[in-house]
Amino acid sequence: MAVQRRIDLILESVRRLLRMGATPNLLNLLQKQHPADLARIFAELPERERYATFNVLVEKNGKLAMEALSELGPEAAAPVLAMRSAEEIARLTQELPSDDAAPLIDHLGEELRIAVLDLIRPKNGPGVSELLEYDEHTAGRLMNPNVFAVAEELTAAEAITALQAARDVEMVFYLYVVDERRHLVGVVSLRRLLLVSPDTPLKRIMTTDVYSARVDTDQEEVARQVASYNLLAIPVVDRENKLTGVVTVDDVIDVMKDEATEDVYRMAGVSREDGALTPPFESLRRRLPWLLVNLVTAFAAALVVGMFQSTIQQVVALAIFMPVVAGMGGNAATQTLAVVVRGMALGELTWANARQAVIKEGLVGLGNGFGAGLVGAVGVFIVTQNWVLAVILLAAMVINMFVAATAGTLIPLGLRAAKIDPALASSVFITTFTDVFGFFSFLGLGTLFLRFLYQA
């Protein structure tokens, strides 16, 4: 709240100063901001003003301008950067740690990316181009290769001196201790270093049981480790246990945001790369296949309705209320699915208590079916004065909502047993399932009691 108000005020001043062409004042204002705040200001500015503001800042303070772009995220930042020549981009990206520079360069167009990588490769050996060689979503891609390490022979005082000399290594929380061939052998926290006498050898105070990730560890697993063990950073090693980088907790927070997005997306049948500002044709290309899969299941539902064609012809009211039964089942299934999928993601729902969860959701489904079914039946009776139709709706809703709740629990559990991401049992898929079942139970009961439907 307070932060947003401050950003709004700064944003107003930025736009005013831009219009007035008061470049020195604008520069003065921008230089006082935190990169994260600048990123928010960039995000809120219309495209042309964003470019103009970046241009003013980058001339005087390339580092701050690039940090702001990095905070803005590669999708939005790359177009701003792409207005410049490869030489300028190469120079500007050197202002960032290579793990922040890599995604920006990765999101430039094909041609520009190659040109920039060619320019920076000779200069600083391991760095951006090395990071880009690791697979996306791995620790290798995520890590900062500029990791601060000390030799195991040093004393506490010598380690502090080494730390004081290493000026451009940012965010040091732990001293990683390596042997002469850079194998990771231990870790000492900064605080522990302060608490011991200066001549204590690191070997004596270091913890040798170090949590570490390998360059090919999935970023989600890295995030889980950092979160579970309350770490501030986790060292990344290669196949030979040589220290190659470090992933810090701020990177982990970004990963967690991504993974939360992915959960929401999967349940809705949207791919990871899709976003509110993805070009229309690309979104279309990513979403349509999923919709076509659902079209097939929708036709299955239609065929179920088709089976009862003659019943519908005789009692049209069945066609009128069948969407109620199907839709309510879908809603109940969506609720169950959200609880079950999220429960598994958070580790609350395990194999040990899966049976308990299935029974529980089944009971809730029955309860919801009776509750919503009774209210629905009263509604049907008021509209049609047909009490048999009302009772059929009640019965169909109880059956369908029980099935919806059970399927909404069993399907994601089954997917996990088969080592498939449970979030793939998206609400879209399960909704069509409840459509089929809802139509079948309602129209089936209607056919069974057709004689009574007439009499009522």
Added chain:
Amino acid sequence: MAVQRRIDLILESVRRLLRMGATPNLLNLLQKQHPADLARIFAELPERERYATFNVLVEKNGKLAMEALSELGPEAAAPVLAMRSAEEIARLTQELPSDDAAPLIDHLGEELRIAVLDLIRPKNGPGVSELLEYDEHTAGRLMNPNVFAVAEELTAAEAITALQAARDVEMVFYLYVVDERRHLVGVVSLRRLLLVSPDTPLKRIMTTDVYSARVDTDQEEVARQVASYNLLAIPVVDRENKLTGVVTVDDVIDVMKDEATEDVYRMAGVSREDGALTPPFESLRRRLPWLLVNLVTAFAAALVVGMFQSTIQQVVALAIFMPVVAGMGGNAATQTLAVVVRGMALGELTWANARQAVIKEGLVGLGNGFGAGLVGAVGVFIVTQNWVLAVILLAAMVINMFVAATAGTLIPLGLRAAKIDPALASSVFITTFTDVFGFFSFLGLGTLFLRFLYQA
């Protein structure tokens, strides 16, 4: 992967040692584990074995046992704790920092909670009971009141000595500097403390522009600040800017998990307190009202179908395929909604580019409508041999999926303008909206071209 395998192995040993009654060996194994790993083991154990394991551990190592319970989360941990007397619980919770003890005690039953709070209140003045007085989901509830602060008159060397003396303050990343009345006046990072000469006064090296939260700041806002500014901890102050606690990055990670769950839940129409293991009646009580709201909208859809009763009676095929049109609109809307709601949560979608997003989603809706509509029309023609019906389905799907995409963008944007959480425009709600519109467009077109439907 590797972590899970290790947990599985330990779990197997725990169960075997429990069965054998080999308590000393079991204790030995448990004592070697990290609290977070113990929590995972507790989560995987069936109830009775969980209690037994906890009992073995708590007798010998109360602190570790309590830390494991804390990592397990209050919902699952409180029942384990509730097996003991209020006196024992009071004693055991003293092993935890008060911000970790508070949620555990808060989740005990009413009676036990009051008894425990009565027992611990006299002993340690500000602590658990004070924390529980702040509203849930605020910085005050989240913070650790045991914050390490130093007086502004100290030198770097004196501050280090003070830090060395303060042994039970865990996770110190920053030294918060306060004046004689405990007002927060500055901050010095631990690393900076190492880099200056020992007699430098803190006043000269501290940053006076401190990011801080107030006790009543919403936890989501606290998390956003820590994440944006890459902080390891944020100090919490009261209304008079007096330092009262600190929120560390590991708490922020927990908040982010909660908020991600809330986003998934809101879109599915599930309340924050619901979970996979919530007692059935409570889940029912929380979910049914939402389903009843949807029942009303489902009846609205039914009434739309009812308007076209005589058309359906004449061409039953319309009733067969109307769920396809409605359902596909719902699926397209769910996709759009996920992208738009998440885009707003991540700050990618702002007022500046909202127009661009609306146009884009509209275009995607049209594209999806044509794509899925054409395939659907071919399907209808194959099943019914009626080309007029096929064309009507195509037209209705284009219209409905365009409307679905536009509504899926405009409704959350409108909610945000009205300062309502956009995630409330849940897929459940918008799906019913697309039902109404899908039935109307398909049956309406069917009525309009009824004559041609017969001829075909």
